[in-house]
Amino acid sequence: DAMVIQNPRYQVTQFGKPVTLSCSQTLNHNVMYWYQQKSSQAPKLLFHYYDKDFNNEADTPDNFQSRRPNTSFCFLDIRSPGLGDAAMYLCATSFVAGGSDTQYFGPGTRLTVL
Amino acid sequence: GQNIDQPTEMTATEGAIVQINCTYQTSGFNGLFWYQQHAGEAPTFLSYNVLDGLEEKGRFSSFLSRSKGYSYLLLKELQMKDSASYLCAVQDSNYQLIWGAGTKLIIKP
Numbered sequence: 135d136a137m138v139i140q141n142p143r144y145q146v147t148q149f150g151k152p153v154t155l156s157c158s159q160t161l162n163h164n165v166m167y168w169y170q171q172k173s174s175q176a177p178k179l180l181f182h183y184y185d186k187d188f189n190n191e192a193d194t195p196d197n198f199q200s201r202r203p204n205t206s207f208c209f210l211d212i213r214s215p216g217l218g219d220a221a222m223y224l225c226a227t228s229f230v231a232g233g234s235d236t237q238y239f240g241p242g243t244r245l246t247v248l
Numbered sequence: 249g250q251n252i253d254q255p256t257e258m259t260a261t262e263g264a265i266v267q268i269n270c271t272y273q274t275s276g277f278n279g280l281f282w283y284q285q286h287a288g289e290a291p292t293f294l295s296y297n298v299l300d301g302l303e304e305k306g307r308f309s310s311f312l313s314r315s316k317g318y319s320y321l322l323l324k325e326l327q328m329k330d331s332a333s334y335l336c337a338v339q340d341s342n343y344q345l346i347w348g349a350g351t352k353l354i355i356k357p
Binding site: 177 | 350
């Protein structure tokens with residue numbers, strides 16, 4: 135089945151210790167997104183890739199970086215996690231062709247910062 | 249600024265009907281989405297409206313009025329598994345999704 139996969143599902147890290155979250159997709163979608171979602175809040179878009187073009191949201195902290203080495207994979211790097219970065223991180227994909235581009239989400243990675 | 253408003257929480261009874269409203273003010277409009285999100289899980293796509301009117305999909309229906317900046321999600325024959333948050337999101341002129349904070353729906357037996 136075509137899908138969006140995120141690893142790991144749960145990640146525990148220490149304050150200031152770099153962490154990388156991964157996302158892969160078998161949908162062959164051209165756009166990949168990273169969202170941060172805290173409890174009872176809307177998902178907050180961090181950045182997205184339209185093919186290889188990287189688009190950073192203006193209010194995304196420099197602490198967050200992303201890589202998309204190929205169509206299928208995308209990584210979220212948090213260089214120095216703080217307590218406030220504990221959240222669910224959602225990867226989504228869509229196929230943008232000028233019309234509606236429904237976003238399909240992976241299961242998410244829940245990040246705990248100790 | 250861009251804004252999506254929906255109630256924070258609603259309660260309904262198993263077997264009943266519930267309507268979750270969403271109002272929006274965005275820079276342009278290229279469609280409105282409803283997603284379901286169970287606690288601790290990722291959002292799953294429910295519906296998409298770009299033209300005015302009602303879209304029906306089984307027990308779920310979604311309505312849109314672009315002139316009023318308004319949508320609702322109608323859930324019929326409620327089941328306990330429908331307990332979840334329901335997120336309204338609008339695609340703006342740049343095809344970015346603007347998200348509401350979600351409506352937590354509690355179903356009681």
